[in-house]
Structure formats: C-alpha cells, structure tokens
Amino acid sequence: MLFYSFFKSLVGKDVVVELKNDLSICGTLHSYLNIKLTDISVTDPEKYPHMLSVKNCFIRGSVVRYVQLPADEVDTQLLQDAARKEALQQKQ
C-alpha cells in the first residue's frame, strides 16, 4: 500500500528511470508500476539516438532497475516511519 501511496505523491515530479539495459531516461512521472513519462530526455543520447525525438514513453515495469527521485521531494524520515508502520501491520 505504501508503495502505491508513495508513488502517487511523485506523479508530476521529474524522475530518472534507469532500465536494466543501462538506459537512463529523465522525465515527468505520469503513471507508475508500468511507468509513463512525459517530456523525456535520454541521459546518454549518443547510445540511443532514436529516442531523441521522443516526448512521451511507456516503460514496462519489469525492466526498471531504479527510479531516481529528487531528494527534496522525499521526506526520508516520514518514509522510514511509514514503512516501519506498514511492516508492523503486515506482521499482525
């Protein structure tokens, strides 16, 4: 549940999605699990020139390695507390 709520709070923010094939894409988070990004830019355009003219993309969730989040958008203290709380609830 927390995973969903957390990502919900990131919709509209800029993130960098690193895929398992090492491609990194920067864009505005539109939807998640399968990740839709708008206004994207590729961090390594030399390797994938075909992506240069792409504005929006749909990334299969299972090929995502990391989602890099802007540090000032995440309250890590809050996230720790909420995660701990959810873990306790799941144990019950």
Add this chain to the structure above:
Amino acid sequence: MSFLKSFPPPGPAEGLLRQQPDTEAVLNGKGLGTGTLYIAESRLSWLDGSGLGFSLEYPTISLHALSRDRSDCLGEHLYVMVNAKFEESKEPVADEEEEDSDDDVEPITEFRFVPSDKSALEAMFTAMCECQALHPDPEDEDSDDYDGEEYDVEAHEQGQGDIPTFYTYEEGLSHLTAEGQATLERLEGMLSQSVSSQYNMAGVRTEDSIRDYEDGMEVDTTPTVAGQFEDADVDH
C-alpha cells in the same frame, strides 16, 4: 531477413485491438518494407504484403514511445525497444566465438513502425499501453509475500551498536517534528483510502491541532476506518 516468417494475421481470437495498414517496419535502422501492424492482446505482429512478418511478445518489449520529429527521415513513428536479439543471418544465436561479452549485456533491438496515417499514432501508442498492462511478469519470490523474514527489526535492534537506533512506533512518534507529524497524518490518510479514490486532505492537521499533539498524545494506529480523524480533535 531470415527471422521473417509466414503466419496468419491475428484476429479477434488473439484479442486484436488495432490493425494499421500501410505501415513501414524498420529494424535497427534497416527498412523491412511496408505492411500491416497488428496490435493484439496476445502479441504485437507485423506482416508485409507477401504474408511474411514477425511477432513480438509483450514481456520482451522494454518500452514504446511516439517519436514526433518530423525532420527525421522517417517522420513521426512508433518506437519500440525490445529486449531480444534479432539476427540478420541464419546463424544460431549461441555463437561462442564472437562477441562473448554480449552475454552479460541485455540485448537491445529497436523497431520503428511508420504508418502513412500519422493521425493513427496516438491510438497505436495507447493500444500498446493497454496490451502491455495485460502481460505482467510472473510473480517472483520477493514480491508482495512479505513475511518479515527479509528484514527483522528486532534482530537488528539486539546488540548492534553501530547502526542507527530504531524506535518502536510510540517512541518514534515523540521524535517527529511538528511538520513530520503533520505529513505522517497525511500519509496515514492516504494509506486508509483505496488507491483509486481521489486524494483528499481530510487527514491533514490544522496548525492548532498540531500543537496539541506535541505533548505526546497517542495517535490511533489502525488506519482502517475512513474518517478516523473526525473525533480526534480533542483539547488537551
């Protein structure tokens, strides 16, 4: 192209969502000719005029996108990145002599589908999004079945002095700043609602009630009932 095969075009039985005729297919920059793209729930297929073509399984499609660059020699098109290797020659994929380093690297193949009807691109993109959502990966062992074994908070709390102290829930609450408390309530409010419902600010504390909490008043820990905060405006 030896990987082109002859097969019947997908129909309603395969969950055909959209077929786009007069669409050129390009593989890694190499044109395959003009044919019809079939976006079906079971797979993505393309067949040229002679009935030869190929199919792509959605689990192998890493991403798809619309390219809107009209100055590109292809014009606007649907870009599809596939996690698979498409050999141009008939040699088997497992060739030990050449390019062993590729074994560790995920193969990437880029397809571009260029319809003559550019107004169809948006619908093609959307159809692919819908079909992709129908093909999740099979569940693996570290998904939702969290049984607490991966990270045992109690075990870490015993005799490990060099890691940061972990609080129990009640202790942790008193260490939250007023701002932290406010955002915790907000997140609790989000947790108690279903994902599909509108995010609302019902759980957010006002400035006054935040001050009330700073004397260590306990908060209800079970966010299962909507509107739980309605009766929590108690004066202390």
